[in-house]
Each structure stands twice: as C-alpha cells, then as structure tokens.
Amino acid sequence: MKFRAIRVFEEGDGYVKRIVERSTEDLPEGKLLIRVEYSSLNYKDALSCMGNRGVTRSYPHTPGIDAGGVVVTSESDKFRAGDKVVVTGYDLGMNTDGGFGEYIRVPEEWAVKADTIDIRDAMIYGTAGYTAGQLVYEVLMEDLPPEAGEILVSGATGGVGSHAVKILVRLGYDVVAVVNSEAERKMALNMGAVGTINREESVDTTGKALLSQRWASVIDTVGGPFLSTAVRQVKFGGVVATCGNVAGSRIDDLTVYPFILRAVKLKGVASAYSSRRRRSIIWEKLAKEWRSPEFDKNICEVNLEGMMRAVDDMIGDKLLGRVVLKHK
Ligand SMILES: NC(=O)c1ccc[n+]([C@@H]2O[C@H](COP(=O)([O-])OP(=O)(O)OC[C@H]3O[C@@H](n4cnc5c(N)ncnc54)[C@H](OP(=O)(O)O)[C@@H]3O)[C@@H](O)[C@H]2O)c1
Known part of the structure; x- marks a missing residue:
C-alpha cells in the first residue's frame, strides 16, 4: 500500500525534510499495521527533524511520537482490524517511523484501544x-x-x-x-x-x-x-x-x-514506558472526569504540508498553541 509521509534526510552537513510517497512494505516489523488518522507536534519531533541524535540515531526517518488511528491488519490476539487505537511513547517517532506518516507498524504492546477517548482528543492531549x-x-x-x-x-x-x-x-x-x-x-x-x-x-x-x-x-x-x-x-x-x-x-x-x-x-x-493497564486508566480519566472544558483551546489543525511549516515555526520559537495533524 502506498502512503504519504514526512521524511527527514541527512544531506551534506544538515537535515532536510520532504513529503514523500512510501510503501507499507518499507515499515518496520510489528504485529499491528495502523492507518494513522491524527498525530500532533511535540518538541521531540522538532528535535528529530533537526537531526538530534539523542532522539533519532539514523536517517532517513519519519517523526511523530504520538499517533491515533485504526488497525488495518493485526497479528495480535488483543487487537482486530477496525479497532481504534492510540500509540504514544516507546520508540514511536524516535527510531521507529512515526505519526507524520499515514501508516505506522508497531509492536502490540505500544498500542492501547481508544475505547473511551476520541482519537483527535487523544492527540490534542498527546504525550x-x-x-x-x-x-x-x-x-x-x-x-x-x-x-x-x-x-x-x-x-x-x-x-x-x-x-x-x-x-x-x-x-x-x-x-x-x-x-x-x-x-x-x-x-x-x-x-x-x-x-x-x-x-x-x-x-x-x-x-x-x-x-x-x-x-x-x-x-x-x-x-x-x-x-x-x-x-x-x-x-x-x-x-x-x-x-x-x-x-x-x-x-x-x-x-x-x-x-x-x-x-x-x-x-x-x-x-513512555507505562503499562497498558496504566495507559488505559489514564486515557479514560482524560476522556471523562479529568477533561477540562478548556482542554482543546488554541488548537491548530493542519495537513502534512501545514505540519512541515509548523515544525519550522517550533524550531524558530514562533509557534503558539498546540498543532494537531489530520491525515487525509
Ligand atoms: N518523564 C516523562 O515521561 C516526560 C514526558 C514528557 C515531557 N517530559 C519532560 O517534561 C519537561 C517539560 O516538558 P514540556 O513538554 O511541558 O516542555 P515545555 O512545553 O517546553 O514547557 C517547559 C516549561 O518549563 C519552564 N522552564 C523552562 N526552563 C526553566 C527553568 N530553567 N526553570 C524553571 N522553569 C523553566 C518553561 O517556562 P518558559 O516558557 O517561561 O521558559 C515552560 O513553562 C521536559 O523536561 C520534558 O523532557 C518528561
């Protein structure tokens, strides 16, 4: 399956990012193939785009430490195709291709079912x-x-x-x-x-x-x-x-x-490494009794092109509010 993703390349003395077409066959191994609906921008993503080796060791790479979407294929007995899931933490977007691509493939332990929380809301909260x-x-x-x-x-x-x-x-x-x-x-x-x-x-x-x-x-x-x-x-x-x-x-x-x-x-x-049980408890609370009426103020929703600009704004310290990426 072909899909679009932001890809960061090491070129000359620096790092450049482009929107490229990729294939799901090129994604790393993992039991869950997920179609990403939403991601969001974190400072770690900007660091990954800048070539920070403490975040990302090797390039080319697709950042995006937060992702929410739908399971497309599952080799896990805990998830089925069609399940809505949230993936945050672990190695996502650091050395494993992340949510700035329309698809990710991850180990089953990294995902929690988005039973109680809406995927877009989860990405507004993000890591x-x-x-x-x-x-x-x-x-x-x-x-x-x-x-x-x-x-x-x-x-x-x-x-x-x-x-x-x-x-x-x-x-x-x-x-x-x-x-x-x-x-x-x-x-x-x-x-x-x-x-x-x-x-x-x-x-x-x-x-x-x-x-x-x-x-x-x-x-x-x-x-x-x-x-x-x-x-x-x-x-x-x-x-x-x-x-x-x-x-x-x-x-x-x-x-x-x-x-x-x-x-x-x-x-x-x-x-980044809390248990699935703990993650499910926290996401449920964030969706329900902890949800502030103010929690989704100042959200800027962008597509992949908008995310390219938002990363530059974050690097240039010109970004205000939270940026959420909506894939098509
Ligand atoms: N352990 C984990 O699981 C985990 C997960 C996520 C984040 N973190 C860590 O949590 C920290 C905060 O993350 P964030 O995403 O909230 O960062 P952030 O959005 O950049 O916010 C940092 C906050 O700290 C303030 N600050 C900066 N330098 C300071 C200093 N020298 N003394 C006192 N306050 C200072 C900033 O104020 P100004 O804006 O006025 O500078 C800002 O309010 C980071 O160290 C991050 O790595 C840890």
Whole structure:
C-alpha cells in the first residue's frame, strides 16, 4: 500500500525534510499495521527533524511520537482490524517511523484501544497531556483531598504543566502556578490557578534540610533546584511527582529528613514506558472526569504540508498553541 509521509534526510552537513510517497512494505516489523488518522507536534519531533541524535540515531526517518488511528491488519490476539487505537511513547517517532506518516507498524504492546477517548482528543492531549495525567494520578493515589491545601505546579504554562493545571482545577484543587512573566501569570490565572509565584521564589537559596511546610503536593516538570526545594517545602505526607529536567538534572541540598521526618513521597514519571493497564486508566480519566472544558483551546489543525511549516515555526520559537495533524 502506498502512503504519504514526512521524511527527514541527512544531506551534506544538515537535515532536510520532504513529503514523500512510501510503501507499507518499507515499515518496520510489528504485529499491528495502523492507518494513522491524527498525530500532533511535540518538541521531540522538532528535535528529530533537526537531526538530534539523542532522539533519532539514523536517517532517513519519519517523526511523530504520538499517533491515533485504526488497525488495518493485526497479528495480535488483543487487537482486530477496525479497532481504534492510540500509540504514544516507546520508540514511536524516535527510531521507529512515526505519526507524520499515514501508516505506522508497531509492536502490540505500544498500542492501547481508544475505547473511551476520541482519537483527535487523544492527540490534542498527546504525550504532554498523557504525562500530566500520570503526574496527577501519582498525586491522587495518595488519597489527597482538595482540603489538604494548595498544589504547586512548575513549568505551569508549558505543555505538560498546563495540562496538569487544567486537570487539577477541573478536580477542584487549588493550584498555584510557577511563572516567569506577566503573560505567563495571566495565562495561569486564565487556566484557573488560584495564585502564582515567580520562578525565583520557587527556588530556595538557603540550603536548609527542611523549609516551612507550604504545599499539600507538588507537580514538577522542570527538576533541578526547583525539585530540591519542593521536597523540602511540601507538607507532612505530601507527594512530589516529577517528570522533567529543563531546569537541571541534579537534585542538590537534599537529605533524608523530608522523607523520614515528614513522610514526603517523591515519585518519578516515565510516561513512555507505562503499562497498558496504566495507559488505559489514564486515557479514560482524560476522556471523562479529568477533561477540562478548556482542554482543546488554541488548537491548530493542519495537513502534512501545514505540519512541515509548523515544525519550522517550533524550531524558530514562533509557534503558539498546540498543532494537531489530520491525515487525509
Ligand atoms: N518523564 C516523562 O515521561 C516526560 C514526558 C514528557 C515531557 N517530559 C519532560 O517534561 C519537561 C517539560 O516538558 P514540556 O513538554 O511541558 O516542555 P515545555 O512545553 O517546553 O514547557 C517547559 C516549561 O518549563 C519552564 N522552564 C523552562 N526552563 C526553566 C527553568 N530553567 N526553570 C524553571 N522553569 C523553566 C518553561 O517556562 P518558559 O516558557 O517561561 O521558559 C515552560 O513553562 C521536559 O523536561 C520534558 O523532557 C518528561
């Protein structure tokens, strides 16, 4: 079967992308052949288009770390032709041809049935929304009622953080957002945060083992000094759920005291490799009780040609809002 895809080629000293015709016979091995209906643009896709070897080792390559579509052929007893599925995480779009092509072939473990969530909605959430869901899930597993106090969210206007804020607000929690400008402060309050603190205020400079107890829990997407501060500042029994490293990968100034004197729980999220059961639970919650009326604001839906331009805009830091790719 012939199909269209964005393909990134290594040429001379650089990387170029083109829309090309491919054949499903050229796709990698896997039990599920899927006709992709929707994908979405993530920063990892832009990195893959730029030749970032930490994301994609060899070229030519088709990016697209998120994909939603319909099973065409299945060699798995868990899926049948016609099943609607969502594929996020694992190696999709990194070293396995991804959702910027009209077809993908993947191992059965990578797919979950889109029984409860609409495929387009799943791609609006994408890896960022799904990761936010995982972070919120880790906090809620500790049975934390909204009355316990405020939840602090770092990177609150970014992809993961903004979804986390919207989900928590939807669930009735008081969210305080870490922001870095007046525009970000307005955006956070528009999303329903009850307050904001500046980036500088979110980072301790004293190095004390324990700080005043301030937050019922913390959702962290940035790591580094923020994460260290959060662990020392969260209230007794609180959870700090973390997923990112944009502010640093070291966690300095931490001792055992927040853990053994305040029963603080530090939980990591690696959404690319969560179990199918966990993925099904999170997608169902995102589709139903966690769905904010605001979740699909500022969506730009594009075709393959539009995605070529959107990637350039993301690389040039000119992109606003979320880009969803609709294949024909
Ligand atoms: N573990 C997982 O499963 C998983 C999954 C997805 C993403 N991630 C990670 O999660 C992190 C966030 O991803 P994203 O998609 O939300 O990224 P994003 O959309 O680029 O958002 C990043 C956010 O962090 C803020 N930020 C940037 N540098 C900062 C610094 N030095 N100190 C404090 N805040 C800073 C940004 O604010 P400004 O816009 O003002 O700079 C923005 O709000 C990344 O590290 C990503 O790799 C992990």
